[in-house]
Amino acid sequence: MSLLTPPIQPRFADYRRHIDGLVTAAISAADADAAVGRFLARDGRTLLVGPASNPERINLDEGRVYLVAAGKAAVPMARAALRVVGDDLAGGIVITKDVGGDPAAEFAERPITLFAGGHPVPDERGVAGTKAVVEMLAGARREDAVLCLISGGASSLLTQPLLPLADWRKVVGLLLKSGCTINELNAVRRSIDRIKSGGLARAASPATCYGLILSDVIGNPLNVIGSGPTVPEDDLVVGAVQVLGRYDIARQLEREEWGRLALALNQSRYLHKTPRAPVRNFIIGDVRLAATAALVAAIRLGFVGQLLTAHLDGQAREIGRLAAGVARDLPPGHCLIMGGETTVIVRGQGTGGRSQELALAAALGLERQPRAAVLSFGTDGEDGPTPVAGAVITGETARLARSYGLDPVAHLANNDSHTFFARLDELSRGRAEPHLVTTGPTATNVNDLVIILAYDQ
Structure with missing residues (x-):
């Protein structure tokens, strides 16, 4: 990564405009x-x-x-x-x-x-x-x-499906909440579907x-x-059984449901x-194409840019903490982009998605770091069961939330990132840039992007 000073010095005051431009560029490339x-x-x-x-x-x-x-x-x-x-x-x-x-x-x-x-x-x-x-x-x-x-x-x-639809819906729902990767989820899907x-x-x-x-x-x-x-x-079948065992799906099903699932797996062997x-x-x-388009857009805005990886995975909140750490060390005027897809283990009762959970974790890790922003969004325009693509945070997000009586730690523990950002945007409207990123359904889908921007002014 070059450490040369870019010819244009992007200003932190314009970070939200920069974010919107990078989102547009990425989604357009994935058309x-x-x-x-x-x-x-x-x-x-x-x-x-x-x-x-x-x-x-x-x-x-x-x-x-x-x-x-x-x-x-x-x-x-x-x-x-x-x-x-x-x-x-x-x-x-x-x-x-x-x-x-x-x-x-x-x-x-x-x-x-x-x-x-x-x-x-x-x-x-x-x-x-x-x-x-x-x-x-x-x-x-x-x-x-x-x-x-x-x-x-x-x-x-x-x-x-080789299962009754009600059974199939329950198995998929359990796996979606387990924190399994898309590869693991699809290993089960592939084995029980004609x-x-x-x-x-x-x-x-x-x-x-x-x-x-x-x-x-x-x-x-x-x-x-x-x-x-x-x-x-x-x-x-072997791969599917391993995934089902890893996330203890049998214990979460009724005995009759597990029996029908085992029968479907056996039938799949012959299919x-x-x-x-x-x-x-x-x-x-794919996501690399979208990430590259965002990178080009960032360079045109005056950032020194780098595509760090197109193979990002892991737990959303852990990747959020990682992104915050990277943002703290990133030289001013630089942009880093990561593409991939994280997962969430749902233990709380809140509303959110992997991109917003990543952003909320990043907000805690980046607290009081001046002039830096972290964006996490899905190229399909949808993050979990919410109407937004993701969220962008800065080093001031956590402090701002606390000033309005919102506890970011509690919301993160409850998997309640969307409620957190929606409420924060409502309370701070007119006083701070919005945190939620809303594109509407984009009619495409090439994974998610995490973008880190560092400023010196």
């Missing part, structure tokens, strides 16, 4: 519509799928093209694909998170059915949408092609699946993103031994 456009094109009657330098070629006169889009970015990804495929689309299913509105309206003139399901805990709407996918693909032929547009949230939205671990490709066989995948998982492991619906795997279907997968966007 799902544009990501599909970089990997899908056509040349006359030939559909080109993959990187422009070496794409797969599909002759549109030889077979039909189907579309399956699942995840938080399903709508913009499907929109981008439709611009390319046009009237050559034989049929499509889009399954996205229910965020209100009527996203189906834009597909009204197309042979596409849209389902809005539950996330992060699956519901009957996602199951119905997945059933429609399987039915649509039942008649696929060898010469056909299936465009599979996968983004964060597909694990919940594209689901055909459509995951290549199940979508099996449903489409003998047609070839082309997976265009917007990654929300650190390191872009294809089998974990969306629980790998186009990524065939061998026996997954994944079927012949592998033809598939081609491409990563079209």
Whole structure:
């Protein structure tokens, strides 16, 4: 990292404007519509799928093209694909998170059915949408092609569980509160679901699946993103059992529920031994792309910037303390960016999300450190069950909260970060910059970013 003095000296008084600019740059770089456009094109009657330098070629006169889009970015990804495929689309299913509105309206003139399901805990709407996918693909032929547009949230939205839905919802809910990583959660999901671990490709066989995948998982492991619906795997039961044991899930289930789960795991052993279907997968966007865009934006603002890692993980409050320590040592005029995804062990009764919990822990660690800011936010615009993307704090946040009678330590212990920041913003309105970062749903999802800014004036 260069220690040269930047030509422009960013001012601490402008930190909130800087934060908003970096958030906008990161989310724009993760735009799902544009990501599909970089990997899908056509040349006359030939559909080109993959990187422009070496794409797969599909002759549109030889077979039909189907579309399956699942995840938080399903709508913009499907929109981008439709611009390319046009009237050559034989049929499509889009399954996205229910965020209100009527996203189906834009597909009204197309042979596409849209389902809005539950996330992060699956519901009957996602199951119905997945059933429609399987039915649509039942008649696929060898010469056909299936465009599979996968983004964060597909694990919940594209689901055909081997368990009764009520059981499945309970298991997922318990794991979400346990503090397990997304890799661990998806290890269980993949083992107890017909459509995951290549199940979508099996449903489409003998047609070839082309997976265009917007990654929300650190390191872009294809089998974990969306629980790998186009990524065939061998026996997954051992890994799932290890996760279930690690977080003591059996003790938290009724005996009958655990019995049904064990039966589903046994059934899964045979499901994944079927012949592998033809598939081609491409990563079209990830957190590194978003982090790099934020880094470029920071440099343009006059910061000396560095992308520290795109593999950030760990407990949110521990990473928050780490970010505060880094901020204390960061030279003025510098910016550090980390991308990845943290986890939260829910022991309290409060309301929050991993990004806000990280920011609250950072506020305690950064207390009374002048002219420094730490931002933590999710690129999907949603942090846990709250309507915000995350939060930004400074060395004055904890002191300011106490001046209004808010106890940051108590709120952190109760996993109540959103209540803390919402109340602080309400009490300090007009006297301090807002702490909550609100973008609304962004229709994309490439993990989270933590940004640290240091100022000298």
